[in-house]
Amino acid sequence: MMTSPSYKEKELLIMRALLRLLSGGMSIAEIKTSDIAQEAGIGKGTLYNYFDTKEDIFARTIIYSIDTQLHAVFEQMNKAQDFKSKCYTVLRIVHEIASNEHSDFHLLLFNLGGKDMKQLTGGDMSFVRRYLSVIRGKVMLLAQTGAAEGLFPPPCDEEYAYSAFAAALMSFVHARCRMDLPTDKALGRAMDNAYTLLLKALS
């Protein structure tokens, strides 16, 4: 399932209904299972065929949302030709996700504090580790692409190489957050900085 979404039709109806309620401004505390069923246009009984509790809906919707988002990122990255365009593609998508206040991702992040997250997932944050491991695999493939293009030596310390990619991405996100108004020029400069930082770190 992870990063290659495959959900049952009704499951999707229910999870998307929850995301619509959140995007309509309802808070997680306010939303009842009956609201979700109504928004999805299905009976409460049907809902319980697919989910055990309200918390279960929330938890699985979070995973669904991350799945979908990651899948889109990897797909775009694969389409880009070389190392540099792959890197800039990821930065551009991250910027778009962060800019779109109506994206699922934004909604969930904005509505959920760490405490909610822990409650909803029953304290089992192992799904985060699973995602990180998928992401790490993709990052190491990307690093191999760059090394094959002769942009830097093949990474001998995987942990360090991974850190360099994470650092470059986070420095871009941080630069973007510091902009009053993200103009194309300012964004371009922030992307260039992140890319320079990455190449230097891996050199």
Next chain:
Amino acid sequence: MMTSPSYKEKELLIMRALLRLLSGGMSIAEIKTSDIAQEAGIGKGTLYNYFDTKEDIFARTIIYSIDTQLHAVFEQMNKAQDFKSKCYTVLRIVHEIASNEHSDFHLLLFNLGGKDMKQLTGGDMSFVRRYLSVIRGKVMLLAQTGAAEGLFPPPCDEEYAYSAFAAALMSFVHARCRMDLPTDKALGRAMDNAYTLLLKALS
């Protein structure tokens, strides 16, 4: 006030009472002004001499907590002798803050989502910019220290240099989060990675 805390005694009593209530497990929604007054051992009337609303208490407690924390970081950093020990000092403090689930910082971060934060501060996030500008000033001073020690050339692009420090710090925090159990050895390696990354990025 910023990063050089100076508060009235009663103000402190009230803000610390709020932090104790949060650390006792109460949620922001549950806490009433009367709870804070009671915990602080003062009358509700007295409380309103210092704060306008419950939201006002929350908003100023957040700022108080960041002030105190930043002040401590800068003080420790100043005490360290050279560039490398200053960098490792900051990483160590960040690790300690992140490890201490009872720290004010942790409590606030853990209890507040982005939405709460926006509500509490009335959507005025300008205080974040003020902090970032204080931090940026300190970072540029630190960069000058490193350049003076001949570790890298004096930064000509301030924005890039600042990004490099932010990237190194965030890569450390991310590495720390990925550890099942942060052992001294693993932490030391993560600090070394962050420091290497910083030097390379600034080279």
